[in-house]
Amino acid sequence: MTTSVAVSPRPATGFIRVGEDAKPWITGFRCMDCGAVATEQTLACRRCTSRSPLQEFRASARGRVYSWTVVQRSYPGIAVPFVSVIVELEDHLTLKGTLRVADHDSVHSGMPVRLVFDDAGGALDPEGAPYVGYHFVPFTGDEK
Amino acid sequence: MSSVYVVGADLIKFGRYPNRSPAQLGAEAALLALDDAGLTIRDVGALYVGSSFNAASMMGQQILQQIGQTGIPCVNVSNACASGATAFREAMIGIMSGLYDVALAVGTEKNPPGMLPSRKTEGPPPEGLFGSGTMPAVFAEAGMVHSAAYGTTIEQFARVSVKNHYHATMNPKAMYQRETPLEEVLASEMIAWPLTKLMCSVNVDGAAATVLVSARKARELGLSRAIRVRGSALASDPWEAHNPVMFDANSVTRLAAAGAFEMAGVGPQELDVVELHDCFATAELLHYENLGLCGEGEAGALIDSGATTLGGRVPVNVSGGLLSKGHPIGATGVANIVEIVQQLRGEAGARQVDGARLGLAHVLGFGAAAAVHILEKA
Numbered sequence: 001m002t003t004s005v006a007v008s009p010r011p012a013t014g015f016i017r018v019g020e021d022a023k024p025w026i027t028g029f030r031c032m033d034c035g036a037v038a039t040e041q042t043l044a045c046r047r048c049t050s051r052s053p054l055q056e057f058r059a060s061a062r063g064r065v066y067s068w069t070v071v072q073r074s075y076p077g078i079a080v081p082f083v084s085v086i087v088e089l090e091d092h093l094t095l096k097g098t099l100r101v102a103d104h105d106s107v108h109s110g111m112p113v114r115l116v117f118d119d120a121g122g123a124l125d126p127e128g129a130p131y132v133g134y135h136f137v138p139f140t141g142d143e144k
Numbered sequence: 145m146s147s148v149y150v151v152g153a154d155l156i157k158f159g160r161y162p163n164r165s166p167a168q169l170g171a172e173a174a175l176l177a178l179d180d181a182g183l184t185i186r187d188v189g190a191l192y193v194g195s196s197f198n199a200a201s202m203m204g205q206q207i208l209q210q211i212g213q214t215g216i217p218c219v220n221v222s223n224a225c226a227s228g229a230t231a232f233r234e235a236m237i238g239i240m241s242g243l244y245d246v247a248l249a250v251g252t253e254k255n256p257p258g259m260l261p262s263r264k265t266e267g268p269p270p271e272g273l274f275g276s277g278t279m280p281a282v283f284a285e286a287g288m289v290h291s292a293a294y295g296t297t298i299e300q301f302a303r304v305s306v307k308n309h310y311h312a313t314m315n316p317k318a319m320y321q322r323e324t325p326l327e328e329v330l331a332s333e334m335i336a337w338p339l340t341k342l343m344c345s346v347n348v349d350g351a352a353a354t355v356l357v358s359a360r361k362a363r364e365l366g367l368s369r370a371i372r373v374r375g376s377a378l379a380s381d382p383w384e385a386h387n388p389v390m391f392d393a394n395s396v397t398r399l400a401a402a403g404a405f406e407m408a409g410v411g412p413q414e415l416d417v418v419e420l421h422d423c424f425a426t427a428e429l430l431h432y433e434n435l436g437l438c439g440e441g442e443a444g445a446l447i448d449s450g451a452t453t454l455g456g457r458v459p460v461n462v463s464g465g466l467l468s469k470g471h472p473i474g475a476t477g478v479a480n481i482v483e484i485v486q487q488l489r490g491e492a493g494a495r496q497v498d499g500a501r502l503g504l505a506h507v508l509g510f511g512a513a514a515a516v517h518i519l520e521k522a
Contacts, residue, residue: 012267013274036383047383066386067292069284069336071276075259084275084336086285086390094389096275109292123268133273 012120012133015039024117024132026061028093029054037093061115062139063089068111070104083107087136089115099136112139148239149362149370149522152181152355153485155478157317158470161254161349166198167206169351170252173475174211177248177353182365185212188355189244192219192235194227194251195474207250222474224509225421226378227251228352229477233376233515235356245361251478252351255471260347276336279510280344280424282391284336287426291338294441296429298338302329303447304425305343305467311454312464314495319348319470343425343467350472352479367522371485374410374502375518377403381511388512393427396514397434397506404504404516405436412436415458415518416500417487419480421508422465432460435506435516454495462487462495480505481517488521 008022017027030037032055036047044051067086074080083099085107097115101107113136120133154176156169170193178184185208193204204218223230228251235247262270262277271277290296306326312318324332324342332342362370379399384392405411412435420435422428429443437458438446446452452460463469463483466476484503486492505517 010267013270014266036385039389067285067288067390069276069281069288069339071272071278071281071336072334073259073336074276074278074281075261075271078272080272082272082276084281084285086275086386088386092385094386096277096389098273098275109288120268121273125267131268133268135273 009130009132010125012123012131016132016134018132026059026093026095026115026134028057028059028091030057037091039093039095057091059093060090063087063113065099065107065109065111065113066094067109068099068107070107085113085136087113097134097136101138113137114139146240146242147359148236148373149357149359150354150373150485150519151357151362151365151370152177152183153482154180155317155352155482156350158319158348158350158472166195166252166254167203167210169254169349170203170250170353171207171210173252173351173353174207174248174250177355181355183246183355185214187246188214188216188248190217190219190235190238190247192221192231192247192249194221194223194231194477195253196222196224196227197253197256197473199227199474203252223513224511225423225473226477226507226509226513226515227474228479229481229505229507229515229517230378230513232354232478232481232517233378236373236376239356239358245358247356248353249356249478250351250353251475253472253474254349255347255473257347278336280339281336283424283426284339285390286393286430287338290426290430290443294444296444298330299326300444300447301338301425301429302326302340302343304422304428305329307447307453308422308461308465308467311462311495312468314493315464315469318464318468319346320468339424339426345423345466345471346468348470348472350470350475350479352475352482354478354481354485362522369489370522371488372520372522373517374520375404375408375516377407378513378515379403380513391510391512393430393508394434396512397431397508400514400516401435401506404518408518410502410518415502415504417462417484417497417503418458418460419463419465419483420460420506422461422467423471423508425467427508428460431506435504454497459497462492462497477507477515480507481519484519488519
C-alpha cells in the first residue's frame, strides 16, 4: 500500500494533453472537408469555413525545422542564448518551440527534429502542481 | 466612387516625450496638419484616431479636449501597427460615404520602453520554454525562410539598415539622423540571428495627422497641393499553413497590395516612391516581393543594386523608415502617408525623390492586419 498521491501534471500550453497514465501528447484538429490542421479547436475550419466537427488527433512527435533563429537577447530575466524553431510535424501540424542542440551553427531549415516532453523548466502552478512542457532535439534516426 | 484628397499632412519629431501625454502629442500633430491645410478644427466633420498601447482611453475625445470640443463624432481605432492606417482609411470611407466633407485622421503613441511585450497566456511564461515570441525573433524567423529559399545573406538584410539610416540623415523629424556603415550594423549587438540591434526599429513616441476632404471641398480649397487617394485596401491574415503559430507577414500584405493596386488601376512598376513597414530589416526585403517591387527571390539583389536608395529606380523609406525615423506603433501608419504626401507635393527637402507622382504607403500589424494606400499628385 502506498501513501503517495499521484499528482497529474498540468499542460504548460493549451494543446498538450495528459492521459490517465500521466503520459502527455500533442493534440491536433483536422478539418474533415479540406484537411487543414491546427492545434486549436475552432468553431469552424479557418481555411474552408466548414462547420463540420473537426477531428482531434494525436500529433506525430517527429518533424522538420521550417524556420529558426538563435535568440541572443530576450525579455529581462530570460536565459539566453537559445534556439527558437518553427517545426512542421509529419502530419503538417506547425509548432513553435525551443531546440536543444549543442552546436547552434548546425541548425538549418529542413533539419529533422524530435519532440520531447519535459517539466517546463520546473515551473509549478499556483496549487503547486507540476507542469508538462516540451522541447525539440535533433533527430538522428537512432532513437526508437 | 467619389475621389478623396489629402490637403493637410504633418507629424511631430519622433523621440521621447516623458512629460507629455499621447493625446497632447496627437493634438500637436492635428494642429500642424490643420495649419498645413489652412483649416481649423471647426471645419472638421469627424475625427478618426489610431493608437495601440493607448487605445482604450478615448484618445480622439482627449485630443479634442486639447484643441476644441466641437462635438464631432470620434472613432478610436486599434489595429496593432496598422492602427494609424486604419484610421486614415476610415476617414477616407467617411468622406466617400458623403457624410463628411472634411475628416481628420490622427495616429499617436507612446511606446512602452524596452522590448515590446507579448500577449499574456495561461501557464508558465512561454518565452524560452517554447521558442521566442519577441518581435525580433518573430521577424528573424520570417527572414530565415527567405534566406533558406533564396540564399539571402545577413549582409543583404543589413544593407536595409544602412540605407534607411542614411535616408534619415535628411529627415529632421527622424529619431536618429546618423549614418551606420555596414560594418557597424553587423557589429552591433546580435538580438536574434540575423537581426542585430541596428536592424530593429526604434521604439519611440510620436504622432502624425492628415486632413482628408471631398473632391468638392478640394476644388474649393484649390488643388495645387492636394494629393488624391487612388487606392486603399485593408486586409486581415488569410489562411496559411504555418500561421498563426508562425506569424505570416507575406500573404496579408499581398492581399492588401492586390486590393489597392486594383482600386488604383496601376501596377507596382509605376510607383515612384514607397514607404513600407520596415519594423525589422528582414521585413523590408520580404515586402519588396510582397508589394511587387521585384520578382520572387529577387529582394536581395534589389537592395544590392541600390534601386531602393534615394536616386534609384524606386526609393524605399526615404523618411528613414521605422528603423531610423522611429516606430510609434499607432502613429506609424499615418506618418508613412504623410511622407508620401510630402514627396508627391515636392516638399520633402533634401530627401526629395525627383518628379515623384505616384507613391505607396504600407503598414503591417501583428495579429495580423495590413494596409496599403496608393497616392497620386492631383
